[in-house]
Amino acid sequence: MRAxxxxxxxxxxxxxxxxxxxxxWELVASGGTAHFLAxxxxxxxxxxxxxxxxxxxxxxxxxxxxxxHAAILAxxxxxxxxxxxxxxxxxxxxxxxxxxxxxxxVARRFGxxxxxAVEMIDIGGPSMLRAAAKNFAHCVPVCRxxxxxxxxxxxxxTSEVSAELRRELAAEAFATxxxxxxxxxxxxxxxxxxxxxxxxxxxxxxxxPYGENPHQRAAYYAEAGARRHLLSRxxxxxxxxxxxxxxxxxxxxxxxxxxxxxxxxxxxxHANPCGVAVSGSIQEAYERALTADPLSAFGMVCALNRPxxxxxxxxxxxxxxxxxxxxxxxxxxxxxxxxxxxxRILMDTERRAVTPGEKDYKRVLGGLLVQDRDWDVEDRExxxxxxxxxxxxxxxxxxxxxxxxKHVTSNAIVIAKDLRTIGIGGGQTSRVDAVRIAxxxxxxxxxxxxxxxxxxxxxxxxxxxxxxxLLAGVSAIIQPGGSKRDDEVIAAVADAGAAxxxxxxxxxxx
Numbered sequence: 335m336r337a338x339x340x341x342x343x344x345x346x347x348x349x350x351x352x353x354x355x356x357x358x359w360e361l362v363a364s365g366g367t368a369h370f371l372a373x374x375x376x377x378x379x380x381x382x383x384x385x386x387x388x389x390x391x392x393x394x395x396x397x398x399x400x401x402x403h404a405a406i407l408a409x410x411x412x413x414x415x416x417x418x419x420x421x422x423x424x425x426x427x428x429x430x431x432x433x434x435x436x437x438x439x440v441a442r443r444f445g446x447x448x449x450x451a452v453e454m455i456d457i458g459g460p461s462m463l464r465a466a467a468k469n470f471a472h473c474v475p476v477c478r479x480x481x482x483x484x485x486x487x488x489x490x491x492t493s494e495v496s497a498e499l500r501r502e503l504a505a506e507a508f509a510t511x512x513x514x515x516x517x518x519x520x521x522x523x524x525x526x527x528x529x530x531x532x533x534x535x536x537x538x539x540x541x542x543p544y545g546e547n548p549h550q551r552a553a554y555y556a557e558a559g560a561r562r563h564l565l566s567r568x569x570x571x572x573x574x575x576x577x578x579x580x581x582x583x584x585x586x587x588x589x590x591x592x593x594x595x596x597x598x599x600x601x602x603x604h605a606n607p608c609g610v611a612v613s614g615s616i617q618e619a620y621e622r623a624l625t626a627d628p629l630s631a632f633g634m635v636c637a638l639n640r641p642x643x644x645x646x647x648x649x650x651x652x653x654x655x656x657x658x659x660x661x662x663x664x665x666x667x668x669x670x671x672x673x674x675x676x677x678r679i680l681m682d683t684e685r686r687a688v689t690p691g692e693k694d695y696k697r698v699l700g701g702l703l704v705q706d707r708d709w710d711v712e713d714r715e716x717x718x719x720x721x722x723x724x725x726x727x728x729x730x731x732x733x734x735x736x737x738x739x740k741h742v743t744s745n746a747i748v749i750a751k752d753l754r755t756i757g758i759g760g761g762q763t764s765r766v767d768a769v770r771i772a773x774x775x776x777x778x779x780x781x782x783x784x785x786x787x788x789x790x791x792x793x794x795x796x797x798x799x800x801x802x803x804l805l806a807g808v809s810a811i812i813q814p815g816g817s818k819r820d821d822e823v824i825a826a827v828a829d830a831g832a833a834x835x836x837x838x839x840x841x842x843x844x
Contacts, residue, residue, distance in 0.1 A: 337429040338406070339371070340364040340381075340397060340459060342436065346479040348374050350431060353486040357493075362427070364396045364458075365389060397458040406430055406465040410472045429474040429485075429495075430466035434459045434510070438517045438558065455518055460511040467507035470500045475507040513537070513558055527691075528704065534558075539565055543575045552578040560692075562684065564588065568659075571668065573678035579604075580635065580657050580678060587637035587659065590741040593711070594639065599623040602635045606761070610738050611754035616640035620649065622754040627775055635659070642667045696844075711737055712837045717812075720824050722833025724810050727752075728787055732812040732835060735789035740841040746791040747772040747799075749783065749808065756781035765790065766799040773806045783807035792840040793817040797826035804830040814840040 337359050341347050344367070351361055351371050363371055364381040371378050382388050385399040401424055408415045408426045419426060435456040440446060466475035474495045476485055481503065488495050495503075513535030523529040536555035545552035554576075556563040564585050570576070576584075587602040594612050599619040601609040609626035613619040616638055624631055635657040636650065642660045647667020650658060651674060658671065659680045671679055696703040714729060724732060735750035742748060742760040747768040749757035756779070759771030769788075776783055784807035793816045794800055800811055800823055811827060815836030827834045 335359045335428045336362065336405075336425055337431065338362045338364075338381075338402070338427045338462070339431045340367050340462065341431060341433045342366075342456075342459075343433050343479070344370050346482050347371070347431065348376070350476075350482040350486065351376050351378075353482075353490075354429070357489055359429075365393060394457070397462055402462070403465055406462060406473055407469050408472070409469065427466075427473055429476065430462055431476040431482075432459050432463045432466075433477055433479075434463075434514055437514065437521075441517070441521050442561075451521065456514070460514060463507045464511055467504040470504035471497070474500055475503050477503075477507050477510045481506075517558055524691075527706070532702070532704065539563070540576075542578050542581070545578045550578075554578075554581055567684040568680050568682045571663070571679040571681055572672050573657075573674075574676050576657070576678055583635040584637070584657055584659060584680075586741065587635050590738065591637045591639050593737040593741075597640045598638070600637045601626075601631050602637070603630050603633070606743055606758070607738060607741060607755065608634075608758060609755060612734065613753070617643065617646045617649070620646060622752075624653070625779070626755045626781075627758070627779060629779070644670070647671050708740065708841060708843070711740060711841070712839055716838065718815070718836045718838070720815070720820075720834050720836050721828040722810070722831070724833040724835065728785075728810040728833065731787035732789065732810055735787050736812050736837065739789040739791045741843065742791065744791055744842045744844055746789075746841075746843065747803075748789045749773070749776055749786050749803070750789070751781070751783070751786040756783070756786060765792070765794060766796070766802060769799045769802045773802060777806070785809050787812065789813070791842060793820070794823050795819060797823045800827055800834075801830075804832055809833065811835070812837060814838060816840075 337354050339347060339351060339361060340363065355361060355376055361371065361376060361378040362381060362384065363378045368378055368380045381397055384401050387399065389396045404419065405424050405427045408419050435454045437454040440454040441451040463475055463477055466473045474485065485495055488499065516533035516535040519533040535558040537558050539554045539556050542552040542554055544550060564581060582605055583602045586605040587600045590600045590607055590610065591598060596612040597614065597616040597619045598612045600607055601623050608630035609623035611619045611622035611626065613622060620638065632654055634655050636655055637659040641662035642664065644664050644666035647663060647670040651670045655677050657678045657680060659682060661682055663681060671677060692707050694705050694707045714733060730753060731750045734753050735748045738755055739746050739748040742758060745762045745765045745768045747759040748755055749772045757772035757776030759768035762768040762771065786808050787810040788803050788808045790813040793814050795817050796819060804827065809832045811832065811834045813836065815838065817823065824834060
Protein backbone atom coordinates (compact mmCIF):
# COMPACT_ATOMS: atom_id res chain seq x y z
CA MET A 335 0.00 0.00 0.00
CA ARG A 336 1.20 3.47 -0.84
CA ALA A 337 0.42 6.98 0.43
CA UNK A 338 1.22 10.39 -1.03
CA UNK A 339 1.54 13.13 1.57
CA UNK A 340 1.83 16.83 0.66
CA UNK A 341 0.71 19.26 3.35
CA UNK A 342 1.26 22.91 4.21
CA UNK A 343 -0.08 22.52 7.77
CA UNK A 344 2.13 19.84 9.34
CA UNK A 345 -0.03 19.47 12.45
CA UNK A 346 -0.78 15.79 13.12
CA UNK A 347 0.88 14.57 9.94
CA UNK A 348 3.79 12.92 11.74
CA UNK A 349 1.35 10.71 13.66
CA UNK A 350 -0.50 9.82 10.45
CA UNK A 351 2.70 9.01 8.58
CA UNK A 352 4.13 6.99 11.48
CA UNK A 353 0.89 5.03 11.77
CA UNK A 354 0.93 4.22 8.04
CA UNK A 355 4.60 3.24 8.22
CA UNK A 356 3.89 0.87 11.10
CA UNK A 357 1.18 -0.75 8.98
CA UNK A 358 3.74 -1.35 6.23
CA TRP A 359 2.74 1.44 3.88
CA GLU A 360 5.25 3.12 1.59
CA LEU A 361 5.34 6.89 2.05
CA VAL A 362 5.86 9.36 -0.80
CA ALA A 363 6.14 13.04 0.07
CA SER A 364 6.83 16.34 -1.66
CA GLY A 365 9.02 19.34 -0.83
CA GLY A 366 8.70 20.63 2.70
CA THR A 367 6.60 17.65 3.78
CA ALA A 368 9.40 15.27 2.77
CA HIS A 369 11.94 17.30 4.77
CA PHE A 370 9.63 17.42 7.79
CA LEU A 371 8.97 13.67 7.84
CA ALA A 372 12.63 12.83 7.23
CA UNK A 373 13.62 15.03 10.17
CA UNK A 374 11.29 12.90 12.31
CA UNK A 375 13.01 9.70 11.19
CA UNK A 376 10.35 8.40 8.83
CA UNK A 377 11.39 6.50 5.69
CA UNK A 378 9.99 8.04 2.52
CA UNK A 379 10.39 8.43 -1.22
CA UNK A 380 10.68 12.04 -2.46
CA UNK A 381 8.28 12.97 -5.24
CA UNK A 382 11.14 13.98 -7.56
CA UNK A 383 12.46 10.41 -7.45
CA UNK A 384 9.18 9.28 -9.03
CA UNK A 385 8.89 12.08 -11.56
CA UNK A 386 12.63 12.22 -12.30
CA UNK A 387 12.17 16.00 -12.49
CA UNK A 388 13.33 18.38 -9.73
CA UNK A 389 11.10 21.09 -8.31
CA UNK A 390 10.70 23.85 -10.89
CA UNK A 391 9.91 27.56 -10.81
CA UNK A 392 10.79 28.04 -7.17
CA UNK A 393 8.51 25.22 -6.06
CA UNK A 394 5.50 26.17 -8.19
CA UNK A 395 5.79 22.82 -10.00
CA UNK A 396 6.41 19.70 -7.92
CA UNK A 397 3.54 17.25 -8.30
CA UNK A 398 2.06 18.30 -11.66
CA UNK A 399 3.27 15.20 -13.48
CA UNK A 400 1.62 12.18 -15.22
CA UNK A 401 3.44 9.75 -12.94
CA UNK A 402 1.75 11.38 -9.95
CA HIS A 403 -1.73 11.88 -11.33
CA ALA A 404 -1.90 8.53 -13.12
CA ALA A 405 -0.98 6.85 -9.83
CA ILE A 406 -3.83 8.71 -8.10
CA LEU A 407 -6.50 8.30 -10.79
CA ALA A 408 -5.94 4.68 -11.82
CA UNK A 409 -9.00 2.47 -11.37
CA UNK A 410 -8.09 -0.97 -10.06
CA UNK A 411 -11.08 -2.61 -11.75
CA UNK A 412 -10.33 -1.25 -15.25
CA UNK A 413 -7.87 -3.41 -17.18
CA UNK A 414 -6.70 -0.60 -19.46
CA UNK A 415 -5.84 1.58 -16.45
CA UNK A 416 -3.75 -1.19 -14.91
CA UNK A 417 -2.08 -1.94 -18.24
CA UNK A 418 -1.16 1.73 -18.60
CA UNK A 419 0.42 1.78 -15.16
CA UNK A 420 2.37 -1.38 -15.89
CA UNK A 421 3.60 -0.12 -19.27
CA UNK A 422 5.04 3.01 -17.66
CA UNK A 423 6.14 1.31 -14.43
CA UNK A 424 3.88 3.43 -12.25
CA UNK A 425 2.72 2.21 -8.85
CA UNK A 426 -0.72 3.45 -7.78
CA UNK A 427 -1.45 5.47 -4.66
CA UNK A 428 -3.97 4.12 -2.16
CA UNK A 429 -4.20 7.29 -0.06
CA UNK A 430 -3.54 10.97 -0.72
CA UNK A 431 -3.18 13.38 2.21
CA UNK A 432 -3.17 17.03 1.14
CA UNK A 433 -3.96 20.36 2.75
CA UNK A 434 -3.64 23.65 0.93
CA UNK A 435 -1.63 26.84 1.06
CA UNK A 436 -3.30 29.33 3.44
CA UNK A 437 -4.42 31.73 0.72
CA UNK A 438 -7.26 33.24 2.70
CA UNK A 439 -5.25 33.94 5.84
CA VAL A 440 -2.48 35.64 3.86
CA ALA A 441 -4.73 37.56 1.46
CA ARG A 442 -6.74 39.05 4.37
CA ARG A 443 -3.69 40.41 6.16
CA PHE A 444 -3.51 44.16 6.44
CA GLY A 445 -1.06 45.58 3.92
CA UNK A 446 -0.36 42.30 2.11
CA UNK A 447 1.16 42.81 -1.33
CA UNK A 448 -0.62 41.32 -4.34
CA UNK A 449 2.34 39.13 -5.27
CA UNK A 450 2.38 37.66 -1.75
CA ALA A 451 -1.27 36.69 -2.03
CA VAL A 452 -0.81 35.25 -5.52
CA GLU A 453 2.01 32.97 -4.32
CA MET A 454 -0.44 31.47 -1.82
CA ILE A 455 -2.68 30.21 -4.64
CA ASP A 456 -2.15 26.45 -4.50
CA ILE A 457 -2.21 24.63 -7.85
CA GLY A 458 -0.79 21.18 -7.24
CA GLY A 459 -2.59 20.59 -3.94
CA PRO A 460 -6.16 21.05 -5.23
CA SER A 461 -5.29 19.02 -8.34
CA MET A 462 -4.12 16.04 -6.31
CA LEU A 463 -6.98 16.33 -3.86
CA ARG A 464 -9.62 16.50 -6.58
CA ALA A 465 -8.04 13.56 -8.39
CA ALA A 466 -8.09 11.41 -5.25
CA ALA A 467 -11.68 12.47 -4.48
CA LYS A 468 -12.75 11.54 -8.00
CA ASN A 469 -11.14 8.12 -7.56
CA PHE A 470 -12.33 7.71 -3.96
CA ALA A 471 -13.31 4.09 -4.56
CA HIS A 472 -9.63 3.23 -5.00
CA CYS A 473 -7.70 6.11 -3.43
CA VAL A 474 -8.58 7.58 -0.02
CA PRO A 475 -8.61 11.44 -0.08
CA VAL A 476 -7.71 13.05 3.26
CA CYS A 477 -7.62 16.83 3.69
CA ARG A 478 -8.53 17.47 7.36
CA UNK A 479 -6.28 16.58 10.27
CA UNK A 480 -9.41 15.74 12.30
CA UNK A 481 -9.78 12.67 10.06
CA UNK A 482 -6.25 11.29 10.51
CA UNK A 483 -7.10 9.25 13.59
CA UNK A 484 -10.33 7.89 12.12
CA UNK A 485 -8.58 6.71 8.95
CA UNK A 486 -5.77 5.05 10.93
CA UNK A 487 -8.27 3.36 13.25
CA UNK A 488 -10.07 1.72 10.34
CA UNK A 489 -6.81 0.65 8.68
CA UNK A 490 -5.58 -0.88 11.93
CA UNK A 491 -8.85 -2.70 12.49
CA THR A 492 -9.59 -4.02 9.00
CA SER A 493 -6.69 -2.93 6.74
CA GLU A 494 -9.30 -1.01 4.76
CA VAL A 495 -11.15 2.29 4.78
CA SER A 496 -14.88 1.74 4.50
CA ALA A 497 -16.82 2.82 1.41
CA GLU A 498 -18.95 5.09 3.59
CA LEU A 499 -15.94 6.94 5.00
CA ARG A 500 -14.37 7.19 1.55
CA ARG A 501 -17.47 8.96 0.27
CA GLU A 502 -17.46 11.34 3.25
CA LEU A 503 -13.80 12.15 2.66
CA ALA A 504 -14.44 12.73 -1.04
CA ALA A 505 -17.26 15.16 -0.21
CA GLU A 506 -14.97 17.01 2.21
CA ALA A 507 -12.22 17.17 -0.39
CA PHE A 508 -14.45 18.70 -3.07
CA ALA A 509 -16.01 21.10 -0.52
CA THR A 510 -12.49 22.14 0.53
CA UNK A 511 -11.30 22.85 -3.01
CA UNK A 512 -14.57 24.59 -3.87
CA UNK A 513 -14.26 26.88 -0.82
CA UNK A 514 -10.62 27.52 -1.68
CA UNK A 515 -11.45 28.55 -5.24
CA UNK A 516 -14.36 30.66 -3.99
CA UNK A 517 -12.04 32.61 -1.67
CA UNK A 518 -9.64 33.24 -4.53
CA UNK A 519 -12.45 34.27 -6.87
CA UNK A 520 -13.79 36.70 -4.25
CA UNK A 521 -10.33 38.21 -3.79
CA UNK A 522 -9.91 38.79 -7.52
CA UNK A 523 -13.39 40.26 -7.89
CA UNK A 524 -13.33 42.49 -4.80
CA UNK A 525 -13.47 45.58 -7.00
CA UNK A 526 -16.77 44.39 -8.51
CA UNK A 527 -19.69 44.75 -6.09
CA UNK A 528 -21.97 42.44 -8.07
CA UNK A 529 -19.80 40.15 -10.24
CA UNK A 530 -21.38 37.97 -12.97
CA UNK A 531 -20.86 34.88 -10.82
CA UNK A 532 -20.97 34.77 -7.03
CA UNK A 533 -18.71 32.16 -5.48
CA UNK A 534 -19.13 32.12 -1.73
CA UNK A 535 -18.07 29.50 0.78
CA UNK A 536 -19.47 28.92 4.24
CA UNK A 537 -17.87 26.92 7.04
CA UNK A 538 -19.96 25.14 9.65
CA UNK A 539 -19.62 26.70 13.08
CA UNK A 540 -21.97 24.36 14.90
CA UNK A 541 -24.93 22.05 14.53
CA UNK A 542 -28.21 23.36 15.90
CA PRO A 543 -30.76 21.29 17.83
CA TYR A 544 -33.50 22.03 15.26
CA GLY A 545 -34.63 24.56 12.67
CA GLU A 546 -37.62 26.89 12.64
CA ASN A 547 -39.66 23.86 13.69
CA PRO A 548 -38.61 20.75 15.64
CA HIS A 549 -38.86 18.50 12.57
CA GLN A 550 -36.35 20.58 10.58
CA ARG A 551 -32.61 19.92 10.81
CA ALA A 552 -30.34 22.96 11.07
CA ALA A 553 -26.75 24.20 11.41
CA TYR A 554 -25.02 27.56 11.63
CA TYR A 555 -22.39 28.44 9.00
CA ALA A 556 -20.11 31.46 8.86
CA GLU A 557 -19.04 32.98 5.57
CA ALA A 558 -15.45 32.06 4.81
CA GLY A 559 -13.21 35.11 4.89
CA ALA A 560 -15.58 37.23 6.98
CA ARG A 561 -13.67 39.31 9.51
CA ARG A 562 -16.32 38.62 12.11
CA HIS A 563 -19.60 36.78 12.30
CA LEU A 564 -22.50 36.49 14.71
CA LEU A 565 -20.73 34.11 17.09
CA SER A 566 -17.11 35.14 16.60
CA ARG A 567 -15.54 35.93 19.98
CA UNK A 568 -18.85 35.10 21.62
CA UNK A 569 -18.71 32.70 24.55
CA UNK A 570 -21.77 30.87 25.83
CA UNK A 571 -21.53 30.95 29.60
CA UNK A 572 -24.71 29.06 30.46
CA UNK A 573 -27.92 27.53 29.17
CA UNK A 574 -29.28 25.26 26.49
CA UNK A 575 -27.95 24.95 22.96
CA UNK A 576 -28.64 27.90 20.70
CA UNK A 577 -31.38 27.21 18.18
CA UNK A 578 -31.85 28.59 14.69
CA UNK A 579 -34.52 31.03 15.87
CA UNK A 580 -32.29 32.14 18.76
CA UNK A 581 -29.53 33.03 16.29
CA UNK A 582 -31.91 34.76 13.89
CA UNK A 583 -33.33 36.87 16.72
CA UNK A 584 -29.87 37.52 18.11
CA UNK A 585 -28.69 38.81 14.75
CA UNK A 586 -31.63 41.23 14.64
CA UNK A 587 -30.86 42.42 18.16
CA UNK A 588 -27.13 42.90 17.53
CA UNK A 589 -27.74 44.79 14.28
CA UNK A 590 -30.05 47.23 16.08
CA UNK A 591 -27.75 47.50 19.10
CA UNK A 592 -25.00 48.72 16.75
CA UNK A 593 -27.01 51.86 16.12
CA UNK A 594 -26.32 53.22 19.61
CA UNK A 595 -23.26 54.38 21.53
CA UNK A 596 -25.10 55.35 24.74
CA UNK A 597 -26.02 52.55 27.18
CA UNK A 598 -28.72 50.68 25.28
CA UNK A 599 -31.01 47.69 25.62
CA UNK A 600 -32.74 45.93 22.73
CA UNK A 601 -35.42 43.31 23.36
CA UNK A 602 -36.38 41.19 20.35
CA UNK A 603 -39.10 38.66 19.61
CA HIS A 604 -39.41 36.90 16.24
CA ALA A 605 -36.64 39.05 14.72
CA ASN A 606 -38.45 42.30 15.56
CA PRO A 607 -37.74 44.70 18.41
CA CYS A 608 -40.50 44.95 20.99
CA GLY A 609 -38.65 47.22 23.41
CA VAL A 610 -35.68 49.53 22.84
CA ALA A 611 -34.24 52.22 25.07
CA VAL A 612 -31.08 54.25 25.62
CA SER A 613 -30.28 55.89 28.93
CA GLY A 614 -27.55 57.09 31.26
CA SER A 615 -27.01 53.61 32.72
CA ILE A 616 -27.48 50.09 31.42
CA GLN A 617 -29.80 49.24 34.32
CA GLU A 618 -32.14 52.08 33.43
CA ALA A 619 -31.95 51.25 29.71
CA TYR A 620 -33.13 47.71 30.47
CA GLU A 621 -35.97 48.82 32.74
CA ARG A 622 -37.25 51.28 30.15
CA ALA A 623 -36.96 48.80 27.28
CA LEU A 624 -38.79 46.14 29.30
CA THR A 625 -41.70 48.37 30.26
CA ALA A 626 -42.13 49.43 26.63
CA ASP A 627 -43.94 46.13 25.99
CA PRO A 628 -43.55 43.71 28.93
CA LEU A 629 -46.08 41.25 27.52
CA SER A 630 -44.12 40.69 24.30
CA ALA A 631 -40.86 40.43 26.24
CA PHE A 632 -41.75 36.94 27.53
CA GLY A 633 -39.15 34.54 26.10
CA MET A 634 -37.09 37.50 24.90
CA VAL A 635 -33.71 37.87 23.32
CA CYS A 636 -32.20 40.73 25.31
CA ALA A 637 -29.06 42.47 24.04
CA LEU A 638 -27.12 45.04 26.07
CA ASN A 639 -24.08 47.09 25.08
CA ARG A 640 -22.63 47.48 28.57
CA PRO A 641 -21.46 44.94 31.20
CA UNK A 642 -24.21 43.52 33.41
CA UNK A 643 -23.81 44.48 37.09
CA UNK A 644 -25.11 42.37 39.97
CA UNK A 645 -28.36 44.28 40.43
CA UNK A 646 -29.27 44.06 36.76
CA UNK A 647 -28.40 40.37 36.76
CA UNK A 648 -30.93 39.79 39.53
CA UNK A 649 -33.57 41.80 37.63
CA UNK A 650 -32.94 39.89 34.42
CA UNK A 651 -33.28 36.62 36.32
CA UNK A 652 -36.85 37.59 37.25
CA UNK A 653 -37.92 37.28 33.60
CA UNK A 654 -38.07 34.31 31.26
CA UNK A 655 -35.40 35.03 28.65
CA UNK A 656 -34.30 32.74 25.82
CA UNK A 657 -31.03 34.59 25.21
CA UNK A 658 -29.06 37.25 27.07
CA UNK A 659 -26.21 39.00 25.28
CA UNK A 660 -23.73 41.47 26.77
CA UNK A 661 -20.02 42.31 26.68
CA UNK A 662 -19.46 41.10 30.26
CA UNK A 663 -21.21 40.01 33.47
CA UNK A 664 -20.24 40.60 37.07
CA UNK A 665 -19.77 37.36 39.03
CA UNK A 666 -22.82 38.05 41.19
CA UNK A 667 -24.91 38.76 38.09
CA UNK A 668 -23.92 35.41 36.59
CA UNK A 669 -24.70 33.65 39.85
CA UNK A 670 -28.21 35.09 39.81
CA UNK A 671 -28.78 34.37 36.12
CA UNK A 672 -27.60 30.77 36.28
CA UNK A 673 -30.60 29.94 38.44
CA UNK A 674 -32.51 29.76 35.16
CA UNK A 675 -31.20 26.52 33.57
CA UNK A 676 -32.58 27.20 30.09
CA UNK A 677 -31.47 30.80 29.58
CA ARG A 678 -28.60 31.04 27.11
CA ILE A 679 -26.09 33.55 28.46
CA LEU A 680 -23.73 34.93 25.83
CA MET A 681 -20.71 37.14 26.39
CA ASP A 682 -19.32 39.08 23.43
CA THR A 683 -15.80 40.32 24.10
CA GLU A 684 -15.54 42.13 20.77
CA ARG A 685 -16.95 45.60 20.22
CA ARG A 686 -19.18 45.10 17.23
CA ALA A 687 -18.55 47.31 14.22
CA VAL A 688 -19.90 47.57 10.71
CA THR A 689 -18.22 45.26 8.20
CA PRO A 690 -17.61 47.43 5.12
CA GLY A 691 -18.90 45.98 1.87
CA GLU A 692 -20.82 43.11 3.49
CA LYS A 693 -23.70 41.96 1.35
CA ASP A 694 -27.18 40.93 2.42
CA TYR A 695 -28.35 37.60 0.99
CA LYS A 696 -31.95 36.49 0.81
CA ARG A 697 -32.73 32.94 -0.32
CA VAL A 698 -35.59 32.54 -2.77
CA LEU A 699 -36.88 29.50 -4.60
CA GLY A 700 -33.99 28.20 -6.67
CA GLY A 701 -31.96 31.39 -6.33
CA LEU A 702 -30.46 34.16 -4.28
CA LEU A 703 -31.23 37.87 -3.97
CA VAL A 704 -28.17 39.97 -3.18
CA GLN A 705 -28.05 43.57 -2.03
CA ASP A 706 -25.86 45.98 -0.10
CA ARG A 707 -26.54 45.92 3.62
CA ASP A 708 -28.62 48.86 4.84
CA TRP A 709 -25.97 50.13 7.26
CA ASP A 710 -26.30 53.89 6.98
CA VAL A 711 -28.97 56.07 8.49
CA GLU A 712 -29.63 59.72 7.72
CA ASP A 713 -28.58 62.47 10.11
CA ARG A 714 -30.50 65.58 11.05
CA GLU A 715 -28.57 67.92 8.77
CA UNK A 716 -29.79 66.15 5.64
CA UNK A 717 -33.47 66.10 6.62
CA UNK A 718 -36.24 68.54 5.73
CA UNK A 719 -38.74 69.91 8.23
CA UNK A 720 -41.92 70.17 6.14
CA UNK A 721 -44.22 71.52 8.86
CA UNK A 722 -44.02 72.58 12.49
CA UNK A 723 -40.80 73.05 14.43
CA UNK A 724 -39.62 70.03 16.45
CA UNK A 725 -38.11 70.87 19.83
CA UNK A 726 -34.68 69.48 20.72
CA UNK A 727 -36.35 66.76 22.78
CA UNK A 728 -38.62 65.92 19.85
CA UNK A 729 -35.63 65.75 17.52
CA UNK A 730 -34.00 63.26 19.87
CA UNK A 731 -37.07 61.02 19.84
CA UNK A 732 -37.49 61.37 16.07
CA UNK A 733 -33.92 60.30 15.34
CA UNK A 734 -34.10 57.50 17.90
CA UNK A 735 -37.37 56.18 16.42
CA UNK A 736 -35.93 56.46 12.91
CA UNK A 737 -32.96 54.26 13.82
CA UNK A 738 -35.20 51.66 15.43
CA UNK A 739 -37.67 51.72 12.54
CA LYS A 740 -34.97 50.59 10.12
CA HIS A 741 -34.85 47.27 11.99
CA VAL A 742 -38.59 46.54 12.08
CA THR A 743 -40.26 44.40 9.42
CA SER A 744 -42.17 46.48 6.87
CA ASN A 745 -44.64 48.03 6.94
CA ALA A 746 -42.99 49.48 10.04
CA ILE A 747 -44.17 52.09 12.53
CA VAL A 748 -42.28 53.01 15.69
CA ILE A 749 -43.60 55.37 18.35
CA ALA A 750 -41.00 56.68 20.81
CA LYS A 751 -40.94 58.98 23.79
CA ASP A 752 -38.00 60.01 25.96
CA LEU A 753 -35.61 57.82 23.96
CA ARG A 754 -37.50 54.57 24.30
CA THR A 755 -40.06 52.81 22.20
CA ILE A 756 -43.61 52.77 23.52
CA GLY A 757 -45.38 51.22 20.52
CA ILE A 758 -44.20 49.22 17.52
CA GLY A 759 -46.29 47.98 14.62
CA GLY A 760 -44.45 45.86 12.05
CA GLY A 761 -44.96 43.35 9.28
CA GLN A 762 -48.32 44.67 8.17
CA THR A 763 -49.71 44.76 4.63
CA SER A 764 -51.33 48.15 5.35
CA ARG A 765 -49.41 51.10 6.80
CA VAL A 766 -52.46 52.47 8.58
CA ASP A 767 -52.88 49.08 10.29
CA ALA A 768 -49.26 49.28 11.44
CA VAL A 769 -50.05 52.69 12.97
CA ARG A 770 -53.12 51.31 14.72
CA ILE A 771 -51.12 48.41 16.16
CA ALA A 772 -48.35 50.72 17.40
CA UNK A 773 -50.89 53.05 19.02
CA UNK A 774 -52.81 50.14 20.55
CA UNK A 775 -49.57 48.65 21.95
CA UNK A 776 -48.72 51.95 23.62
CA UNK A 777 -52.20 52.39 25.07
CA UNK A 778 -52.42 48.78 26.27
CA UNK A 779 -49.29 49.22 28.37
CA UNK A 780 -50.39 52.58 29.77
CA UNK A 781 -48.00 54.82 27.86
CA UNK A 782 -48.89 58.46 27.39
CA UNK A 783 -48.70 59.24 23.67
CA UNK A 784 -49.00 63.00 24.09
CA UNK A 785 -45.78 64.55 22.81
CA UNK A 786 -44.55 61.23 21.36
CA UNK A 787 -42.67 60.88 18.07
CA UNK A 788 -43.56 58.45 15.28
CA UNK A 789 -41.32 57.00 12.58
CA UNK A 790 -42.50 55.30 9.40
CA UNK A 791 -40.02 53.29 7.32
CA UNK A 792 -41.64 54.45 4.05
CA UNK A 793 -43.91 57.30 3.01
CA UNK A 794 -47.54 57.55 4.01
CA UNK A 795 -49.63 57.07 0.84
CA UNK A 796 -52.65 58.69 2.50
CA UNK A 797 -53.26 60.97 5.46
CA UNK A 798 -55.20 58.30 7.39
CA UNK A 799 -52.10 56.84 9.08
CA UNK A 800 -50.81 60.14 10.48
CA UNK A 801 -54.34 61.13 11.50
CA UNK A 802 -54.69 57.97 13.63
CA UNK A 803 -51.44 58.79 15.40
CA LEU A 804 -52.19 62.49 15.82
CA LEU A 805 -55.57 61.74 17.38
CA ALA A 806 -53.79 59.54 19.92
CA GLY A 807 -51.45 62.35 20.91
CA VAL A 808 -48.37 61.98 18.67
CA SER A 809 -46.88 65.42 18.02
CA ALA A 810 -43.96 64.74 15.67
CA ILE A 811 -43.56 62.42 12.68
CA ILE A 812 -40.53 61.35 10.67
CA GLN A 813 -40.87 59.61 7.31
CA PRO A 814 -39.12 59.51 3.92
CA GLY A 815 -41.72 61.51 2.00
CA GLY A 816 -42.19 61.08 -1.72
CA SER A 817 -45.87 60.14 -1.92
CA LYS A 818 -48.14 61.59 -4.61
CA ARG A 819 -50.27 62.81 -1.72
CA ASP A 820 -47.50 64.39 0.34
CA ASP A 821 -49.34 67.70 0.27
CA GLU A 822 -52.43 66.10 1.85
CA VAL A 823 -50.34 64.38 4.51
CA ILE A 824 -48.43 67.59 5.31
CA ALA A 825 -51.70 69.52 5.54
CA ALA A 826 -53.19 66.97 7.98
CA VAL A 827 -50.15 67.15 10.23
CA ALA A 828 -49.96 70.94 10.06
CA ASP A 829 -53.69 71.28 10.84
CA ALA A 830 -53.12 69.23 13.99
CA GLY A 831 -50.34 71.58 15.05
CA ALA A 832 -47.74 68.83 14.84
CA ALA A 833 -44.31 68.70 13.22
CA UNK A 834 -43.14 66.45 10.41
CA UNK A 835 -39.70 65.69 8.99
CA UNK A 836 -38.86 64.14 5.62
CA UNK A 837 -35.66 62.09 5.48
CA UNK A 838 -35.64 61.59 1.70
CA UNK A 839 -34.80 57.87 1.97
CA UNK A 840 -36.82 54.83 3.00
CA UNK A 841 -35.65 51.79 4.98
CA UNK A 842 -37.76 48.75 4.08
CA UNK A 843 -36.83 45.52 5.85
CA UNK A 844 -38.48 42.41 4.45
